[in-house]
Amino acid sequence: MDDGSNTLRVLIATDCHLGYMEKDEVRRFDSFEAFDEICSLAAQKQVDFLLLGGDLFHENKPSRSTLVKTIEILRRHCLGDQPVQFQVVSDQTVNFLNRFGHVNYEDPHFNVGLPVFTIHGNHDDPAGVDNLSAIDILSACNLVNYFGKMDLGSSGVGQITLYPILIRKGTTTVALYGLGNIRDERLNRMFQTPHAVQWIRPQDQDGCSVSDWFNILVLHQNRIKTNPKNAINEHFLPRFLDFIVWGHEHECLVDPQEVPGMGFHITQPGSSVATSLIDGEAKPKHVLLLEIKGSQYRPTKIPLKSVRPFEYADVVLKDEPDIDPNDQASVIEHLDTVVRNLIEKSKKTAVSKSELKLPLVRIKVDYSGFTTINPQRFGQKYVGKVANPQDILIFSKAAKKRQTLGEKIDDSERLRPEELNQQNIEALVAESNLKMEILPVNDLDIALHDFVNKDDKMAFYSCLKYNLEETRNKLNTETDKLKIEEEELILKVGECMQA
Amino acid sequence: MDDGSNTLRVLIATDCHLGYMEKDEVRRFDSFEAFDEICSLAAQKQVDFLLLGGDLFHENKPSRSTLVKTIEILRRHCLGDQPVQFQVVSDQTVNFLNRFGHVNYEDPHFNVGLPVFTIHGNHDDPAGVDNLSAIDILSACNLVNYFGKMDLGSSGVGQITLYPILIRKGTTTVALYGLGNIRDERLNRMFQTPHAVQWIRPQDQDGCSVSDWFNILVLHQNRIKTNPKNAINEHFLPRFLDFIVWGHEHECLVDPQEVPGMGFHITQPGSSVATSLIDGEAKPKHVLLLEIKGSQYRPTKIPLKSVRPFEYADVVLKDEPDIDPNDQASVIEHLDTVVRNLIEKSKKTAVSKSELKLPLVRIKVDYSGFTTINPQRFGQKYVGKVANPQDILIFSKAAKKRQTLGEKIDDSERLRPEELNQQNIEALVAESNLKMEILPVNDLDIALHDFVNKDDKMAFYSCLKYNLEETRNKLNTETDKLKIEEEELILKVGECMQA
Structure with a gap:
């Protein structure tokens, strides 16, 4: 026993x-x-x-x-x-x-x-x-x-x-x-x-x-x-x-x-x-x-029973037969139906005390071929009905389309603020088509985050120092631990980058 | 017993x-x-x-x-x-x-x-x-x-x-x-x-x-x-x-x-x-x-035995016989002697483990009739000898002189940063000769402090609200609790201020 x-x-x-x-x-x-x-x-x-x-x-x-x-x-x-x-x-x-x-x-x-x-x-x-x-x-x-x-x-x-x-x-x-x-x-x-x-x-x-x-x-x-x-x-x-x-x-x-x-x-x-x-x-x-x-x-x-209900849905506007691309009202009507259904769903699946909580609702809307609508204005009618009325909707375009080479991207698409905010440095580097060989984009992202959120005044300095040392170590290895001078090193870095 | x-x-x-x-x-x-x-x-x-x-x-x-x-x-x-x-x-x-x-x-x-x-x-x-x-x-x-x-x-x-x-x-x-x-x-x-x-x-x-x-x-x-x-x-x-x-x-x-x-x-x-x-x-x-x-x-x-020793002295330059107003070196020499004596004094009075600590030394220098010297430069030689080499000296003019009406104050005197930093709003109000009748200067000072140091976004709003209410209460009492309308109130405030 x-x-x-x-x-x-x-x-x-x-x-x-x-x-x-x-x-x-x-x-x-x-x-x-x-x-x-x-x-x-x-x-x-x-x-x-x-x-x-x-x-x-x-x-x-x-x-x-x-x-x-x-x-x-x-x-x-x-x-x-x-x-x-x-x-x-x-x-x-x-x-x-x-x-x-x-x-x-x-x-x-x-x-x-x-x-x-x-x-x-x-x-x-x-x-x-x-x-x-x-x-x-x-x-x-x-x-x-x-x-x-x-x-x-x-x-x-x-x-x-x-x-x-x-x-x-x-x-x-x-x-x-x-x-x-x-x-x-x-x-x-x-x-x-x-x-x-x-x-x-x-x-x-x-x-x-x-x-x-x-x-x-x-x-x-x-x-x-x-x-x-x-x-x-x-x-x-x-x-x-x-x-x-x-x-x-x-x-x-x-x-x-x-x-x-x-x-x-x-x-x-x-x-x-x-x-x-x-x-x-x-x-x-x-x-x-x-x-x-x-x-x-x-x-x-x-x-966990206390967790706030969260319902998620993907919607592809062009696949919905009841939507008329020339009638924004029909887009809003469709999305309203989706939100209502998600709210209902959250009530059905809710257990114990969490059912008292307003649900989080998120619809990812693929708007290819359509224009976006204002998510804040859309959400106003759901104040008191969902926990996140201000950001129920998030707009995206199908990934495949974006990768198409040579496709012209109009400015309205570039200026969607949410994604830009969330991957600032990465987006900027990608957009400018920069090559970041010594300073990894991710390290810069972290340095920026630490600088802003942790008051780490040395964040960028540390990032720079660390990556330069890394590069130096790598070069030292590659040059068979030859003792090389500072100026030579710079040349070597250049060569390395060309390779 | x-x-x-x-x-x-x-x-x-x-x-x-x-x-x-x-x-x-x-x-x-x-x-x-x-x-x-x-x-x-x-x-x-x-x-x-x-x-x-x-x-x-x-x-x-x-x-x-x-x-x-x-x-x-x-x-x-x-x-x-x-x-x-x-x-x-x-x-x-x-x-x-x-x-x-x-x-x-x-x-x-x-x-x-x-x-x-x-x-x-x-x-x-x-x-x-x-x-x-x-x-x-x-x-x-x-x-x-x-x-x-x-x-x-x-x-x-x-x-x-x-x-x-x-x-x-x-x-x-x-x-x-x-x-x-x-x-x-x-x-x-x-x-x-x-x-x-x-x-x-x-x-x-x-x-x-x-x-x-x-x-x-x-x-x-x-x-x-x-x-x-x-x-x-x-x-x-x-x-x-x-x-x-x-x-x-x-x-x-x-x-x-x-x-x-x-x-x-x-x-x-x-x-x-x-x-x-x-x-x-x-x-x-x-x-x-x-x-x-x-x-x-x-x-x-x-x-308390662990407290860092702190020695303070007042010096009035014009009362010192060994100083020549036309010779800045004699000023520095005199102040150096004062600092050395204070350091010695701190060693004599030190007890137990606090004697291991570098002393704080402060000399308040009344420089009436003299020009100031750079306190940072003066302090450099005391690094490792006092705890506050950067601010040993603080310059002031005799209080009586400043109160003399009509006396011309030259700009160098206005621009001593330490005092301005410490009583910003008060100094500005005084300088501009403003009358602050409803918003007390001290309350504004506190609101500024709370806004800066405590991230209290409502600091100025609260200060304003509180003081307006105070004024209103005061007026209500003074008008024998007569019910008065908003516009009347503004007139009353004006009258009150004239009185």
Whole structure:
């Protein structure tokens, strides 16, 4: 008979984006309500701990209001009398890089009943002279165990070492590796550089050999491989891993998927709040209950009930028989019907208290052969009926058409503001047909984001310095480590670019 | 024999300005070291609690680094096994307006050994839609007891009610009133409006009559009465008070001073870090140990040893016989001698570890009849010798000279940037000889400050709205509560201004 004393129970969630839309009248509490539900589920399912995959906060510098709400939720759920029934047997000062250097439930001055382990994401990554994340504030308060923070060092190439948190519950032993977000391009390069990423394996100890450990990795990176340099390939990861928690991707693909030939499964829980109104975010949101016993595990997905309903539809205007291209009223009439149907659908699928919430509604309208209509004006009649009246409609043209060479693009198309805002540098570079050989567009994008959102005055300088060093290193390798002078180097760079 | 069980021991400090100069290479840790010393003293003197008078934080939105350091200090000193030997017998949900609504040491999930009670100051006052102070973050973490936060209401005049924290230790009973900073002009008006400030007295209970309570008030307002509208007059305060802790004023006047005819004493502990290099801040910094037994108390001042030495001198160039007005070198030579003497003096008076710290040195130079020299250039030779090489010298002209009517002021004098920066609106209004009758200059100053430093987009609107309402109320009273129409009102305002 199994009394559960050898089974480690973990609730897994990610991308809670606390503080998202905190100034929106309708949606301001969405992120907090979902996180509150996640913490309640952890208590209800009597898990040993809650594991989060990054982007707990939406903003790098969360507002006072967000910090206070977050601390309140954690304090209400994580402190309590329920006994913690597992041990951390690794060197805690290596795992937890705060001033106190121990797992939070071992602090004698706090009564922690539900430990939370989290890495940082790209939204709440460490910054500033002290390299502090907003999560460090929660860690200083002893409300979370922040791990997976790497010292990227000052070397040109960069090297990271992953020390697992070693967890023991009865006969079950788990090595939990955390890798907080690193710029995808940088991590990508590291994974392709020999010895740049070091995985520390548990030592044989207490009659427990290295093969007895169940190995989990939690990371927060791009997974979709549209641009391989800008994402992490699953095949980069070591085969000794058993289970991977993939944060950052907001689409809920919570059922563990096997990666053929690698011997591990990946769960992608997805965000607990929709931060972009795309198809992937419209799927029902879940978290994962993972029960581990020895080398066996059982995943159980649990739907989140507090999440605001979100209905998504694609409409191709020219395929709709009831629309007359010369009559804008017929376009609006058709789209109104779609919106009404989506609102009805959201009411039918709604469960429990979430049915009280106004739904998010998004229609992606392929308007090829038509002119656009004003989305704000269109949405006015849905105030009080949907949560996002101002941006129900988003207009696009069929991808194929755009790729046609030589096609004349009229100015109205160029000036759709939403897309320009969202991929500023990339769009500008593409439009001007620039070749960016030394400074990758993505790095510039990140530098711009850090400069604006994180007050990182050195963002562009760092970007420049890093990429110049990278180029220099590459050239050094290519010239067979010949010592070359600065001026020669510039010439070499030129040659390199020609190649 | 007194075993101390009836004596309440309180350590009193104020204006710690955590995070002040956090980006300065030399001074970045000063505010934290002083606060750490204060907390250590509280433990060493085995006080019942630490009482702070506001401006715990220097910035309204403290940086991550400041929040983490502050939480670390509080966590190290305030959590522990020493028993708390007093009780809070008032309605805690009224005293402590956070979600948890109780004094922090009564929370069963925290082991609080040193309770901290604090009000907010003008630097860390509540703001934003949720009316949250940075102190609310510490309160949510259960590390401090934040009190004295008033609901100013939406009424034109404003009314506040002070509910004391009722503290009992053995036979000693203390009513602790807190009044977090309110704009001086506003509070001033309230004090002069009948019934606008309500003081709730303890009820007779448990054989303890209202006269048995020792009444303490802690507030954070201007005390210096250069402009009476812009400061709080000690005589506004009710006579039932026994002891007042006055925050905000940075000069250390820690020895309790009696206010004749009022029956109470005032302690002004002063800041624990110098935030402006004026004479008042150069006095040795202290905190106060207050021991209360029944209606008797004993104040003991304790010097802070970690505070950076600060030496101040006034120099009047024309009174110095060794200076030749036609020889700038002799001016510099003289000032160099003064600086060297101040550095020497700081070394002699230094005690314990503070002697390792570079001193702050400030010379206020009356340069009447001379030209100024460049303070930055002058300070270069003192890098590594003083903490503030860039602003050792500050130039001024004798006050009397400036007031002479009709005297021609040359442009070089008008353009001294330091003073202009610090009193922008006031200086501009004065210079243009404007009469500001409805909008007080001070209110505009505060609105500008809030707009810039607190992102308060409504600052000017609120200032305008409030003052128009004030004027309207005043007019209503003056016209004997006659119902007058909007247009009439404008005429009345005009008349009023003429009077």
